[in-house]
Amino acid sequence: MIVLELKNVNKVYNSSEVKVHAVNDVTLNFTEAEFVAIVGPSGSGKTTLLNLIGGLDMPTSGEIKIGGTDLSSLKPSQLIDFRLRNIGFVFQSYNLIPVLTAKENVEFIMTLQKWPEKERDERTMELLNAVGLGDRINSRPARLSGGQQQRVAVARALASRPKFVLADEPTANLDSKSATTLLEIMEKLNHEEKITFIFSTHDPRVVKMAHRVITLEDGRVVSDDVRELPS
């Protein structure tokens, strides 16, 4: 089932002196439960593409549909609500709310969606156990390591069962061991929750684990390889 469609998507930044074609005529489809890495050199348009897919930025031309809904048809307020219900975000620098505990951070999105307390608690505990932090639910981000914080961020992104999760360089700030643990957890959750993960990354470990690798250069898709991974 297609969860995300991009059709002839362009993003052009016009400054006074130069015109930058950050994303150039990109057409892609993503289906349920994919584990996709978007790679490419710095400045190739990875982050811009992720921002467009996440509805944080609007394309200059082209069409982006999530679950059949064209993002350009939504008003700004509807777009925020749409993001809340359909897209999970994992950021490079974790971006947890520092005044909340691990549990409260994961619960946050469900609270915004007004989930009943019981369901919210169950889902939070299920995800924190899944990321291996069932014993740290009351710790604030400052008391967690970088890897643990990023695991909380993954649990938060998955909390409301989005259509897909966008992860922008999620392992960039982690040591090798933490990065590997995180990727294993993400792959496991991808498999169990049937939620699509789309990474923008330079990390060869992510590329190695990805089922599909899309390579960007100068804003264009230069390759889109689907791989059969050993089970």
Place this chain on the structure above:
Amino acid sequence: MLWSVAWKNVWRNKKRSIVVIVAVTFGIISGVLLVGIMEGWVRQRLNDAINNEVSHIQIHNTAYLRNEEIDLSIDNPDQILKSIDTLRQLKGWVRRTKIIAMANTPWANTGIIIYGINPDDERKISDIPGKIVAGGGEYIGSQNQGSILISDKTAELLKLKQYILTDTLISELRALSFPDHVLNKLETFKDKRFRSPKDFKAALRKELVRKELDRYGQVIMDKALDYRIRNKIQITISDLQGDPVQGIFRVCGIYKTTNTGFDQVSAFVNAPDLAALYGGGEILTHEIAIMLNDIGDADAVGEELGRIAGGNTVSTWKALAPDAAMMNDFMIIYYFIFVGIIMLALAFGIINTMLMAVLERTKELGMLMAIGMNRRRVFSMIMLETIFLTIVGAVSGMGMGWGIASVLGKTGIHFTGWGEGFEAIGFSSVVYPVVTPGFIIFTAAMVIVTAIISSVWPARKALKLNPVEALRTD
């Protein structure tokens, strides 16, 4: 959860939040105290004006108000008093003869208004019987023929107030642990009579150094003060034919209110004694003063009496003591001005702090917007943080302000050094701050309004953030 996040965000930068809370607390304390002092002064002035000077309502012959001639008394006062007696709001009334007079002693003279009164009736509605100063004799009695009650100020003007340092007094001062070097200096003007506080103070200033004067001056002044009770005063008035007549009265007592202006001109004698002086065999009534159980009824009762008063004028306390009435009416404006200025200062502090808080959390706010926190919620969160921050300071400020004002309301704040100035305009030099529940509610409402208004700018700043750009900041 938004409330919980906002509350936790307040304590994210504890030091900064505490600085703002302390600033709000002190702002509110000073506001509560300033307004409490103001309210205390206004109430004291109002109470003194009513209880010592004008009562709630007065009736005069209309012509007398224009020209205070002895023959312009109220016609048929008994009939009016009969109607007054039927008022259900009535606490009491008095009738007074009121004549402009000249008072003389062998050493000085001064113009006064002499009131012919029934002392027993006066006790029911006036506080003056309770204002007799220490060592100042006693209130006039209805049986004390030829007695006169004058004020401390009149005594000073007529040189009936003197300062003498006697041997006994110096011994008393020694018993109070006054140092010998001070007592030795006082020996230089032992038994010398000073007829005014000014002269005595000047003499003390000459002998004592500044530090000694500050520490012992007031006690020496109080102890050395001696009123010449039972001294004679000659009173000159016009009789009913307009001819000057004189009578001799003996000082029975000295009173002192908080209004030197009133004290300076008001002296009291028994009405029959005054009637004997102006002749005609009848006690004239120039003024009927009425006290009600509730000041709030004054206007309505005044109107009612106006209908039966004939050619007389009925005046309520608002017309009789316009200064007190004006201050009373203006209190609400004072509230707005004082509290408004304080809130304005607080608003700038709060805005500055919250703008810093928003600026510091640009990335986090960008993240919150990215993951789906809508603008209304972001706005509400910043607004709640501002309100919490302000309310914590406001609650502690109002609590502490109310506590301090309550203590000072019992002990009073003594502005002794400025006493003469205050009393010249009718204010006591000791003020008892009054903080009413109405003021606390008003201040609380103003604080909430200030917090809401102050939050708009930082909250709008947060709303203007672009999530993509905000997420890129370090």
